[in-house]
Amino acid sequence: MVNTKYDYLIVGAGLFGAASAYLLTKQGKRCLVVDKRNHIGGNVYTEQVQGINVHQYGAHIFHTNNKKVWDFVNQFAEFNRYTNSPIANYHGKLYNLPFNMNTFYQMWGVKTPVEAKERLNEERATIREMFRREGITEPRNLEEQALQLVGRSIYEALIKGYTEKQWGRKCTELPAFIIKRLPVRFTFDNNYFNDRYQGIPVGGYTAMIEKMLINCDIRLEVDYMLHRELDALAANVVYTGEIDRYFDYRFGHLEYRTVSFETELLKGVENYQGNAVVNYTDAETPYTRVIEHKHFEFGQQPDTVISREYSKEWQPGDEPYYPVNDERNSMLYQKYKTLADQQSHVIFGGRLAEYKYYDMDKVIERALEQFAPFV
Secondary structure (H helix, E strand, C coil), X not given: CCCCCEEEEEECCCHHHHHHHHHHHHCCCCXXXXXXXXXXXXXXXXXEECXXXXXXXXXXXXXXXXXXXXXXXXXXXXXXXCXXXXXXXXXXXXXXXXXXXXXXXXXXXXXXXXHHHHHHHHHHHHHHHHHHHHCCCCCCCHHHHHHHHHHHHHHHHHHHHHHHHHHCCCHHHCCHHHHHHCCECCCCCCCCCCCCXXXXXXXXXXXXXXXXXXXXXXXXXXXXHHCHHHHHHEEEEEECCCHHHXXXXXXXXXXXXXXXXXXXXXXXXXXXXCCCEEEECCXXXXXXXXXXXXXXXXXXXXXXXXXXXXXXXXXXXXXXXXXXXXXXXXXXXXXXXXXXXXXXXXXXXXXXXCCCCCCHHHHHHHHHHHHHHHC
């Protein structure tokens, strides 16, 4: 048997890699963590600017119903009481999200749940009649699913333009299941999530990840795919990168959406938009949303930092963000998964390696499922 220095080589210092590393080192395993970026944390990386923890790769709000997951992350950070309550800006008019009584009042002027349901049912009835005439029995795409859920007024103002900017595809070309993530409520409740636990780590995510990796050796600015000789250092590999890249794109590229940011320090501006996240839902505004980072942690600094977020099609060399889980890509992923399942000493985990749109709590859940039985 080859004598190796480490029990596990962990490729990627993001949330799955860091959680896995912690669970493995807790049971006495020696772990080397490598990442091609110059920092740990992956896409949850935060960096202080003028005393503000800036989410460098977009807004990350931790939320979960899983107490085991919540207890796990609370070992490494104190979480504040931040509640995700985004605002939508449609041609200068503001609406509360998710869709709730505040939204319905802003959209239609209705003041009671009965009035809101009546107006919503009128719009739904019109859509059902249109579906009946066209022989549509089940929503075939995102547009039809959204129209069935919330009618035409809300769809046209708050869903269509934003979604098409985010995915770079017409709503008629996107699968129906994407829109099922959006809640509809008949209460005056702007809390986007229904989960029991929610918040952001005080001091930022980077400090939390540092504590997870405290007993590991770490090498940054190391692209594992260009240094496969690293395999000789460890008996096992935990791989969190793109699964198609691991197999040298044998069957072709999986598709992703990527995101770019224009981040700006506004000196002397105490409060730019009054909310952490404002979505721009019209088609004409080129960015999808503006993030004002200080509001994630109730900052009182005299300056503020904002990020305009742009969504675009992924190209080789870009950071992949969101898997495009349409039929073509799902079939392609299954081919790669078959190869992955044949690797006896490699564990594939996380959003990129499993080609799934995981929320942060699901990433932690997967790491616990994979490695907690040994702890």
